[in-house]
Amino acid sequence: MSDSDIIATHTADAGAPPAEDRVHDKEDRLRREFVREVFDAVADGDDERARGLVAELHPADIADLIELAPGDERADLIEALAGIVDAEVFAELNEHVREDVIDEMEPQQVADLAAQLDTDDAVALIEDLEEDDQRAVLRAMEPDDRAAVEEALTFGEETAGRLMQRDLIAVPEHWNVGQVIDYLRSTEELATDFWEIFVVSPDHHPVGTCKLSTVLRSPRSMQVGDIMLKKQTLIPIDMDQEEVALKFQKYGLISAAVIDPVGRLVGMVTVDDIVHIIQEEAGEDALLLSGAGEGDINEPIGETYKSRVRWLAANLLTALVAATIISFFEESIERMAVLAALMPIVAGVGGNAGTQTLAVTVRAIATNQLTGTNHWRTVWREIRVALMNGLTIAVLIGVGVTVVLGSTPLGAVIAAAMLTNIVVAGLAGVLVPLGLERAGADPAVASSVFVTMITDSLGFLMFLGLATAAGLAG
Structure with a gap:
């Protein structure tokens, strides 16, 4: 067959529709039926069949299969796939799943796996072990491998020293x-x-x-x-x-x-x-x-609880600030009950406006688009955007309240409160993360708590304060 015939054949094959993949769905995820077939083979003690089903899978797919298994069945699955679940598969595993699996292994087994990996993957394999277990694994490694891993562990987490490979040309x-x-x-x-x-x-x-x-x-x-x-x-x-x-x-x-x-x-x-x-x-x-921690569904429940509850507690404190402001206007709310129905609208829309700006700002900081060179230009840009958004929403809510409730003064009050809150929300959404970054804190960690407190508190204060000052609740 000539070179041109080979090229033509390959071209024809490339244009042919692919056969249905019994392992993956359209999103390249493992099919439920395939996963169930492997699990059933392991449950029936048919290890040979289980190995035959996964033998041709990529290490990343085998890692996905292990992660999909219930926690109490993973050990049996790994044992059934002996010889197939190798170091490359462990390198692809979710860190929480990998930690659970390694906890059940002997130090020599972990050392053998680490020796087959690049230094960065070997470090990821053992860095989260308990100190005693980590020392035991390092003792079981070959001197050269141990020295490379020990050196990598001296560098800070999430640095190039932890990430790099030492094998190069x-x-x-x-x-x-x-x-x-x-x-x-x-x-x-x-x-x-x-x-x-x-x-x-x-x-x-x-x-x-x-x-x-x-x-x-x-x-x-x-x-x-x-x-x-x-x-x-x-x-x-x-x-x-x-x-x-x-x-x-x-x-x-x-x-x-x-x-x-x-x-x-x-x-x-x-x-x-x-x-x-x-x-x-x-x-x-x-x-x-969002205060959701790592957001990993394989993370232990206790760790997920601790990472989320502290932000819920912080939100509770900021909500108390807003509730305190509302308490100052109890008499106004009692005289005009419709204020109670309208004030969450002002705070809610302001909160959404602040979240929009906050998300854009945090992303810009993370990608180095927002720096000391252009931060004031960015602040001015967000002020203009907030003014345009605020005017639009203020007109809509003002006209709506006037038409529905038949009160032009109330429509003007809520329009003014809405405009003010959206503008302040835009400012808070950009200034809070910038301020946290300048203070050396991660702008993504606490920004949402402060922005929410500002928009809620100011929204209630502006709307109820203006309504009281205008004598609407008199």
Whole structure:
């Protein structure tokens, strides 16, 4: 068969409709029927059938299967899939599920798994173990693996030091392409997965990078220093993983060199690790804004309770502030009961306006779109947006109250209160997270509590205060 025939065949195959996938649904999730079939095989003691069903699955799919199993059935499932549930599967497991599974394993088993993984994945495997269990696992590891993991554990959580891999390819710039290729082919103890080669000076400082495609397409006699890219993105070892992810996103990186405080090359971060970080960070701020903790359905109930109840208690305190303001106007509410029906509208719409601005601001801070250079321009932008929104909603509610309740003064009062509250909500939504960031706090953690307190309290104060001042409840 000629090359053109092969290409034509592949093209025809690519255009053919795919056969129905009995394992995955349209959203690439494991089908319920398939999962049930595997679980039934394990329950019936038919381990061979269970292994046959999952043998061709990707490690990530096997990890999903383990996570879908009830907690008291996971050990039996893993035992039935012996030989298939390997280190790669453990690296893909949800951290809470992985912790539960590892707690049931012997230190030597955990050490054997860690030895098969890149340093960053090995650290993730054992970093949450109890201190005694962690020491036992480290003692069971080979000296080189243990030293790498122990060094990684000295770095702060969610830093480049924890995230990086230590297995990389580094060559001197005076080598030629032929020497590099011979080195890659003849040296056994090298990284197995890499996309670029780092070029270093005699004191091991990174001076450039070479893509594999460039190396392979260059003559053997060509000097590495002549084909390398001198401009590269260097990652300090103590950089927060969120900032690392932003650099990968901004500059379209596949991998990047990690340097120690004196500028020496100590590791690399690859895009496959960054994908996980971007996914985590994307959902983290939304969960923090709601006070829902990690938002992980595999998180232990006790931890979920503790992370949520403290924010509910904080919300209770802010609600008491609003209730106290309402108590100052009891007589006005008694004289004109319709005020009690209308005042939640002012606070509720103001709260929604504040939440909109808050969500945009927190995201802009997280993605480095909002900085000290443009924050006042952003504040002015949000004021204008709030004014336009406030005027629109104020006119609608004012006309509505006037028509329905037949009271022009009451319509004017609620319109004025609504306009004021929406404008203040917009200001609070941008100034509160900016203030928290300047104070060194995470703007996503407590912003919503403060913004809610401001919009509720001010909404009630403005509406009831104006109504009282206008003599509507007289």
